[in-house]
Amino acid sequence: MELASFLQILDSTVRLATPLLFACIAGLYSERSGVFDIGLEGKMLVAAFAAASASYATGNVWIGTAAGIGAALLFAAIHGLASITFRGNQLISGVAINFLASGLTVVLGSTWFKLGGQTPALTDGARFADITLPFARPATESLSGVGFVSGFYSHVISGHSILVYVALLLVPATWWLLYRTRFGLRLRAVGENPAAVDTAGVSVVALRYSAVAITGLLCGLAGAYMSMGLSAGFLREMTAGRGYIALAALIFAKWRPWYALAACMLFGLLDAVAIRFQNIDIGLLVIPVQFTQALPYILTVIILAGFVGKAIPPRAGGEPYVKER
Amino acid sequence: MTLMKRLLGATAVLALGTVAAVADPAIIYDLGGKNDKSFNEAAFNGAERWAKETGGTYKELEMQNEAQREQALRQLAEAGANPIVMTGFAFGDTLNAVAPDYPDTKFAIIDMVVDQPNVKSVVFTEDQGSYLVGLMAGMASKTGTVGFVGGMDIPLIRRFGCGYAQGVLAANPNAKVVLNMTGTDPSAWNNPVKGAEIAKSQQAQGADVIYAAAGGTGVGVLQAAADMGILSIGVDSNQNYLHPGQVLTSMMKRVDNAVYEAFKEGTDLKAGINVMDLAAGGVDYALDENNAPLVTPEMKAAVEEAKAKIISGEIKVHDYMSDNTCPAATF
Numbered sequence: 001m002e003l004a005s006f007l008q009i010l011d012s013t014v015r016l017a018t019p020l021l022f023a024c025i026a027g028l029y030s031e032r033s034g035v036f037d038i039g040l041e042g043k044m045l046v047a048a049f050a051a052a053s054a055s056y057a058t059g060n061v062w063i064g065t066a067a068g069i070g071a072a073l074l075f076a077a078i079h080g081l082a083s084i085t086f087r088g089n090q091l092i093s094g095v096a097i098n099f100l101a102s103g104l105t106v107v108l109g110s111t112w113f114k115l116g117g118q119t120p121a122l123t124d125g126a127r128f129a130d131i132t133l134p135f136a137r138p139a140t141e142s143l144s145g146v147g148f149v150s151g152f153y154s155h156v157i158s159g160h161s162i163l164v165y166v167a168l169l170l171v172p173a174t175w176w177l178l179y180r181t182r183f184g185l186r187l188r189a190v191g192e193n194p195a196a197v198d199t200a201g202v203s204v205v206a207l208r209y210s211a212v213a214i215t216g217l218l219c220g221l222a223g224a225y226m227s228m229g230l231s232a233g234f235l236r237e238m239t240a241g242r243g244y245i246a247l248a249a250l251i252f253a254k255w256r257p258w259y260a261l262a263a264c265m266l267f268g269l270l271d272a273v274a275i276r277f278q279n280i281d282i283g284l285l286v287i288p289v290q291f292t293q294a295l296p297y298i299l300t301v302i303i304l305a306g307f308v309g310k311a312i313p314p315r316a317g318g319e320p321y322v323k324e325r
Numbered sequence: 326m327t328l329m330k331r332l333l334g335a336t337a338v339l340a341l342g343t344v345a346a347v348a349d350p351a352i353i354y355d356l357g358g359k360n361d362k363s364f365n366e367a368a369f370n371g372a373e374r375w376a377k378e379t380g381g382t383y384k385e386l387e388m389q390n391e392a393q394r395e396q397a398l399r400q401l402a403e404a405g406a407n408p409i410v411m412t413g414f415a416f417g418d419t420l421n422a423v424a425p426d427y428p429d430t431k432f433a434i435i436d437m438v439v440d441q442p443n444v445k446s447v448v449f450t451e452d453q454g455s456y457l458v459g460l461m462a463g464m465a466s467k468t469g470t471v472g473f474v475g476g477m478d479i480p481l482i483r484r485f486g487c488g489y490a491q492g493v494l495a496a497n498p499n500a501k502v503v504l505n506m507t508g509t510d511p512s513a514w515n516n517p518v519k520g521a522e523i524a525k526s527q528q529a530q531g532a533d534v535i536y537a538a539a540g541g542t543g544v545g546v547l548q549a550a551a552d553m554g555i556l557s558i559g560v561d562s563n564q565n566y567l568h569p570g571q572v573l574t575s576m577m578k579r580v581d582n583a584v585y586e587a588f589k590e591g592t593d594l595k596a597g598i599n600v601m602d603l604a605a606g607g608v609d610y611a612l613d614e615n616n617a618p619l620v621t622p623e624m625k626a627a628v629e630e631a632k633a634k635i636i637s638g639e640i641k642v643h644d645y646m647s648d649n650t651c652p653a654a655t656f
Contacts (some may be wrong), residue, residue, distance in 0.1 A: 008529035012522050116360040116387065123550070130552075155529075193503070230518045232548045235541070236358075238518070275505075275522045289478070290509055 003148060009272045010156045014164060015230065017268025019044070019239075021167045022222035023246035024253070024260045025174055026215040032081065032255055033211030034191040034316040038094035039079055040219055041243025042101030047072040047223025049105040052119040052234035053112065055126040055227075064126065064228055069220030075101065076216025084208045087320030098243075105235045117236035119227075128161035128229040163225040170218070174257040187211055191314030194321040204321045248300040251311045270296045331458055350375075350588045351384035351406035353397055355413030357476075357514035357540035359387050364514075364540050364561040364580060366413045368435070371584030383588065391511065394419040401489030402427040408445075408594045410587045411435070412580065414481055415511065420444060431594035433578055433587040436481060438598055447583040447599045451481070452488030453635050454576045455538070456642045457628050458558050459492020461610065462534040463500050464624050465556060465573055466493075470501045472527035474520060474546045476539035477513040478506035480646050484562070485538040485576075487645040490654035496627070503527045507542050517545025517613050524549035524557075534558065534573060547572060558620070565615040571620050575611040582606070604636045 023040045030037040051070035055064025075097055082093040108115035113119055132138055136158030137150070146154070179183035186207055189196045194204045226242075227234045245267055252260035274292040340509035352372050354365040372383055384406050386397050398419060401409050408431035411420065417437040424432055424441040433445040440446075462471045471493055475482040490502045505523045507513035520542035524535050528550075535550050536558040537543030543560055544567070551568040559565065559575030583601060587594060599606020610628060612620060634640040645651050 004529055007524050008575055011529075012526060016522070116358045118358075118360060121544070226518075231521060235515065235517065240516075241513075272522070275519060276526050289506070293508065 003151065004102050004146070005217045005276065006149045006154050007146070007148075009269070009276050010152070011159070012272035012275065013265060013268040014156060014160060015268075016271045017264045018164045018167045019222045019226050019230070019242050020246045020249060020264040020267055021170070021261065022163075022218050022225065023243055023259065024264050025167075025170050026218035026222065027247055027250045028174065028253075028255055028257065028260060029187070029218070030086075031214040031250065031317055032314055033208045034194060034314055034319065034321070035080075035083055035166045035208055035212055036090045036094065036318045037079065037215060038053075038091060038244075038247060039075065039097030039101075040215075040246055041241065042094075042098035043072045043075045043216060043219035044223040044226065044239045045098075045105055045237070046075055046101040047220040048227035048238055049101075049109060049119070049218075049223075049234045051224040052111075052122065052227035055122055056113075056119050056233070058163035059126050061126055061128055061228055065221070065224045068224035068227075069217055072220035072223060073213060073216040076212050076219070078081050080209050080212040083320060084205055084212070087322065090318050090320075103238065105234070109234065109236070119234040122228060122232045127232055128163060128225070128230070130159050130161055131165070161225070161229045163221060163229055166221065167225075168261075171257050171261045172178045178257065183210075188314075191316055194316050198321070198323065204323075208321075216259070245300065247294065248303055251313075252303045254311050255314065267296055267299075270299065296322055331460060338410070348405055348407040348592055349381070349383055349411045350591065351386070351401045352584060353386045353401070353416070354388060354410070355411070355415060356388050356390075356511045357460070357553060361515065361541035362544055362562060362564060362567065363559070364578070365412055367562045367578065367580035367589050368410070368584045370562070371581030372410075372588060374581065375585050375588040379589075381588075391415075398423045399426075402430045403472055406475050406590050407431055408433055408583055408587055408590070412584075413437075414479065423540070431592060431596070433583075433594060435583055442596055445587065445594050445599060447587075447601060449578050449580075449607045450600065450602040450642075450644070451485045451538075451576070451578060451608060452491075452642045452644045453603040454610065455485045455488030455536070456492035456580065456635065456640075457492075457555050457603075457610045458536060458574055458576045459489035460496045460628055460631055461492075461556060461574055461620070461624055462489070462536060462556075463496025464495070464621075464627065465491040465619070466500065466532075466534045468531045468533045469497060469499060470503065470531035470533065472524070472530075472532035472535035473505070474501045474523050474527070474535060474537045474539050475504070475506040476508075476542055476655075477511060478509050480649060482506065483651065484645040485536075486656065487651035487654055488642050489536050489538075490651065491642055492631075494653050495631070501531070504554040504654055504656060505537050506631070508656075511626070514540035514542060516542045517548070520545030521549035527554050528555055536560070536576070538576070559611070563613065565611055565612040565613055569615040570618060572616055574616055577609045577611050579607055579609075603632060 047068035051064040051068030054067030070081040082088040083090040109117040136154040190207045198204050249263035357365050359369050406582045410433045414437040420439050435447045438446040473486045486504050493500045524546045534556045537546035538560045547557045551571040556573040558573050559576045564575045565572045
């Protein structure tokens with residue numbers, strides 16, 4: 001495989017991994033605090049829709065981002081209310097959020113824009129522009145004939161929208177927050193043994209709500225990137241299962257931020273390879289395109305079957321905290 | 326109260342009677358969705374034109390998933406819609422099974438041949454139209470490399486790609502054509518994110534003109550091409566307006582005319598195969614104020630010449646679907 005293809009795949013990997021990474025880290029906060037969240041998909045979807053709608057109406061990408069975050073926070077609040085305050089089943093609440101988002105986006109979209117559930121195409125100011133880092137060549141330049149170092153810097157590292165860099169910075173930030181701050185210690189503790197945290201005089205409910213709010217914020221960014229970075233507008237069901245892939249990546253990473261980065265990059269890479277190569281010819285036999293397209297899902301099944309070693313979730317995960325019985 | 330009930334009942338019976346008496350035509354859009362700015366939207370425009378001209382009303386249905394096909398067809402047929410027009414090859418098998426059950430209902434299917442006495446099959450010679458836009462792409466390309474993004478990998482879409490590759494090679498025998506398909510299932514018609522990624526990968530391979538024959542996915546391809554400052558070619562509808570000055574042309578497939586004609590014929594719809602080729606105006610390249618600066622006089626002369634030669638039979642464009650091979654490209 002020549003260098004240009006290799007660089008192009010890496011470039012594509014970074015873009016495709018970004019929404020996964022946002023969602024995966026989002027899930028990490030929630031689940032580390034003991035609240036399972038399979039509603040990542042729905043929160044991303046509703047955020048993508050709100051972001052594209054607001055951005056279309058105002059022509060400002062930042063107002064769009066704020067709207068996306070707001071919508072995801074609202075959905076996160078519903079999940080929090082159901083699973084923390086009312087101690088409902090967290091899985092059912094998550095499923096309900098996914099269905100709600102799936103239906104609501106299409107209904108509102110059809111009513112507002114009369115385009116069958118999509119938003120109109122966003123123009124330049126209403127989308128995230130690609131950032132060219134210092135000394136990098138423009139990302140639109142053809143890849144043929146570039147050296148590895150300059151090509152890697154100009155195309156793989158430079159030339160993405162701001163949210164890609166935010167997502168990447170989120171990984172060390174999350175690590176620091178979880179393992180080096182008092183809040184992080186308490187967050188991890190509340191997911192393992194909420195009774196102990198409660199005994200220490202720290203509010204379990206407040207901790208879990210703040211974790212769920214962070215999840216909402218990050219899902220909002222994931223959705224905003226989907227509709228205003230990766231594409232130019234919202235389409236029905238545009239998240240296409242990325243929320244579930246992010247959950248798989250989270251389990252794969254065993255709820256740790258650096259491993260989450262690696263897992264999301266792996267899924268992004270598989271996606272990029274499937275897009276770049278239709279049929280992979282490896283000399284003896286040709287791998288059909290169906291196989292490369294199915295690979296992320298096959299991998300998910302293998303991972304979830306425990307192939308990568310035992311993934312132990314936070315001990316209090318999925319259980320509402322009851323103070324006194 | 327009883328009087329009221331009786332009155333209401335009578336009104337209801339009357340209302341039902343009217344519905345049954347007036348046979349409204351109906352249209353079913355395939356999975357790309359009514360607003361895909363391409364194939365299905367062309368069909369929608371044809372239906373709207375008919376409604377505007379005749380003042381009639383029509384029923385419409387958008388498919389949400391594969392499982393709804395038969396149900397949708399039967400539901401419309403039971404409701405008395407006549408004729409029922411459907412867009413897309415994927416209805417072929419379903420229609421073949423359903424049509425005999427409703428011998429008094431007329432059906433029209435676009436992009437597929439269904440051999441039933443009450444079915445009109447409308448097919449287009451996409452190979453000819455694609456040849457014309459391929460010729461333009463070959464002349465407009467500075468790098469000598471052009472791209473093609475197909476939707477779902479089916480023979481019909483390969484026919485687009487094959488005609489395109491032949492046109493490109495006619496303009497520049499040394500040109501390289503990068504062909505990609507979006508996927509192998511119907512979701513490939515509505516995946517602009519993936520379309521954009523494919524366009525970026527083709528640009529990285531040197532392509533500077535990219536032809537999208539992918540329904541709603543094409544919107545992403547055209548967007549990515551405009552973002553990267555390279556040219557793109559639209560499909561089915563005239564998509565030049567999407568990015569003025571950055572879409573070289575569009576391969577127009579007059580699905581709107583096919584739907585319009587079918588609605589106009591109404592219950593007298595003539596069954597059989599209807600081939601809409603270049604001579605019949607079924608396919609063409611688009612030229613309007615949005616792409617006029619991009620089309621040089623030489624380009625226009627060449628494409629008009631090719632058009633005349635295809636109509637006269639002097640240029641034979643190989644049809645992929647005739648033997649499932651393509652002399653100009655490998656899929």
